[in-house]
Amino acid sequence: MFDDIEEKAKAFVSITKYKDANKAKKRRKLFRDDESTTPAANTELRARDHIGIHTFYSIVDCLTVELSKRLSAYSGLHKLFGFMPEFESLTLDDVRK
Numbered sequence: 001m002f003d004d005i006e007e008k009a010k011a012f013v014s015i016t017k018y019k020d021a022n023k024a025k026k027r028r029k030l031f032r033d034d035e036s037t038t039p040a041a042n043t044e045l046r047a048r049d050h051i052g053i054h055t056f057y058s059i060v061d062c063l064t065v066e067l068s069k070r071l072s073a074y075s076g077l078h079k080l081f082g083f084m085p086e087f088e089s090l091t092l093d094d095v096r097k
Contacts, residue, residue, distance in 0.1 A: 002052045018047035
């Protein structure tokens with residue numbers, strides 16, 4: 001999904017590569033007692049991956065949460081007023097219920 005959006009965005013700009021594509025990677029000197037010696041702590045993301053993880057997925061997550069809130073609100077309204085579309089076909093006894 002992110003790949004499709006990225007391809008569509010490239011059609012609008014003349015730049016096809018990310019800025020960090022030609023940049024040298026920074027390496028930090030590791031000490032023996034350093035806590036961040038795990039591979040995950042030393043992983044540097046490319047700009048494309050960084051945008052995908054920190055921006056795109058955050059937006060998708062927020063949209064999912066907000067849409068589920070809206071769905072629950074509309075479900076409550078439908079529970080209260082769901083009879084309205086068929087109101088004309090209801091009999092008087094059905095309306096009183």
